[in-house]
Amino acid sequence: MMNKKHSCGFSLVEVMVAMVVGLIVMSGVFALHSATRKTQVKNEEQMDMVADARFAIEMIAFDLRHAGIWGGTSDYLLIDCYYNDPGCSTSSTGGEILPTVLGTDCAAGWYYDLENPVVGVTSGSAQLSACITSREAGTDMLAVRYADSSPRTILEEGQVYVRSSNLGGRLFIGDKQPFLDINDASSLTNNHEVHAYLYYVGTYSDVPGDGLPSLRRMSLVNGPSVEDQLLIPGVVDFQVAFGEDTDNDAKIDRYIDASKVTKWTKVYAAKIWVVMRTDEKQDSAIDTSVSFDIDGMTTSYGGTGGNRYFVVSSLANIRNIKREID
Incomplete structure (x- = not known):
């Protein structure tokens, strides 16, 4: 008897079924990879923006920590020719140029107002806004002034400096330094570049x-003049609360907004909040509304616009302001 031979293998139908199943599996894997990649990209975008926000906050905190130091002294009364200084001689003592009010300044004498090295401006105030063309509604502003800690041995024409020691000093502009009546020849007397910044949120x-608000600052630059500088895009809110000493014990008794500060010489710290939104939008059907606790108040952002929101905050000590006791 002869054995019948049987062919082994898959039928055409089985092969087609296997191919369909394989395509379904592959499409699922691709969809999962695509969704994971989109999530990763969004998370990376947010992490980059958080890093930018922390960099900006650290920049502001650095300025606040140095606010009120004028080279060799933090006592502005020892410095000649600050804004509205009644004792400033209009004649130079060394051929130097004295500071004057700029036409582009944020307020008259703002950049050399040594008496108030830190000033906050609440959302409802137009103070210091003469130099700003587009400010985001509902946001605060913060002005900071100080002299660079590193002495300048080479002076630039048009730059604002203070020549000072622990016994006194004088403001001037340009490459001709003044001669100080006290301690001018001392090794402790140096020239320092003056910094003045006004932080705000632009539209x-x-x-x-372009519809993307940003954290910006008006900066004193060579000229002298005031320049509008972009720090980071995507900032929708900037809020500051100030730690005030109310009983002259050099300790913070309360945190308040700028409109409630009685004397800026009694402010010892500042809390800063920066609220950001992503530039790339998600599905507009997704509700991205979120609420943050800012200065003890719940503030809501977002909705169905597709942008995600997050907040970065910090606390900065204000160490160098000349203190006044009532």
């Missing part, structure tokens, strides 16, 4: 009308 980032 645009790159060009007016």
